Amino acid sequence: MTVVHVVVPDAIDDPARVSGGGVYDRHVRDGLRLTGWDVRVDSVEPAQEHVARVLTAIPDGALALVDGLVAVRAPAAIEAASRRIAVVVLAHMLASALSDADADGERRALAAARCVIATSPWTRAELVRRGLVDPDRIEVAVPGTDAAPVAAGTATGGHLLAVGVVAPHKGHDLLVRALADLGDLEGWRCTIAGSTETDPDFADRIAADAADAGIGGRVVLAGVLTDEGLEEAYAEADVLVAPSRVESYGIAIADALRHGVPVVATATGGIPQAFGDRRAVVLLPPDEPFALSLALRRWMIDPVLRARLKADAVRERDTLPRWDEAVAHVAQVLESVR
Structure with a gap:
């Protein structure tokens, strides 16, 4: 041996x-x-x-x-x-x-x-x-990736999920700025699943920024989830949002796709090479909260787009x-x- x-x-x-x-x-x-x-x-x-x-x-x-x-x-x-x-x-x-x-x-x-x-x-x-x-x-x-069931999601597409340590390189500040522009839309919520202990000052700022923007009750910093808790989060998710500034690959993106969950992500680091050819992944310029806001608004108001991306995610999940x-x-x- x-x-x-x-x-x-x-x-x-x-x-x-x-x-x-x-x-x-x-x-x-x-x-x-x-x-x-x-x-x-x-x-x-x-x-x-x-x-x-x-x-x-x-x-x-x-x-x-x-x-x-x-x-x-x-x-x-x-x-x-x-x-x-x-x-x-x-x-x-x-x-x-x-x-x-x-x-x-x-x-x-x-x-x-x-x-x-x-x-x-x-x-x-x-x-x-x-x-x-x-x-x-x-x-x-x-x-x-591990084998996983297809996420049921919601009928309205309003459950957004972000997975990763709450730190500047993951771009959660960009996400909150983008979501702040969507306060006029009803029926959405965003769960941020990841440690808030790595950079507690940054995590506190994210919570404060969300509150100041009037969306504090719709943005949940859930902290680190257990394996079972994370599975539940994916099962309920409609779309994964990955607004990273630096990313070598994107394990959370792969996990979302394995669950049949579409992805909106920034085209940074290794993400375009790993996922750029997947129809269920929408890639945006990095560090552009306005572009992220537009993409999420389109996601939430266009049921045809949501259905197409969901179908693509389900179809491609076994090719990961x-x-x-x-x-x-x-x-x-x-x-x-x-």
Whole structure:
């Protein structure tokens, strides 16, 4: 049985701190075990001293799959470990696109890795373009989706859903500004499902902005939902809204489509490449609340449009990537470097 040491952030199993990267890590961890790998997991706080202690305990010549968030926060530990074990870094996103503080750590950690697995073609292309990884050292394993029932939604199309941590890069401020222009329309509500603890000041501002715009009672910051709660949210949703400023792939978009829920999203990062050819996805310019407002207004007043997008979402739902395919690709990369 092949052994792989999987080093992940300590939050991946915390229901209060759900993230797309954590979802990916859990599927890879569990999927590798199901296919016969001996997966030895170390959950660690992404900080130099903690990561160094974990990596030092891994035997010489071993194989380690390290989450990118862990790697970029502890580049010295990755550099030291790579001299005696095979380190593969799992890059969920371009860390330097979100934080200048992580740029140097990203450069050093990726340079030290034996191989890098990017979770979208866009992330791979950006890492190569910026000179952070040589093209022959980086592979792509896109996220998958789980089987799910078709969402029933509502008769009027008025239940909007946004899924993701409440933070500036997810664009919830743009969403509230767009919704503020729709106060004249009745029968809609928007549920924002995602942690409000990552950036509490921003989350407070979102709630305040909604209240100031007179739509506070129609915009619900639901916080992190359990798996069952999120399934219920998708089942009741008519459309997913993803107004991100930065997005490497868009797991929430894929999950919505798997439920037969149409999507209105910004054409940023890896979203156009991953979903641009899907008829159930409406792509808009990023950072344009007016364009988002117009798109949502059209959605809510045009039942023919809603019916067409819903039919497209239902028809295409079985063509999405699956998690077993993602796990198989990760396993193939790990086999190639051990």
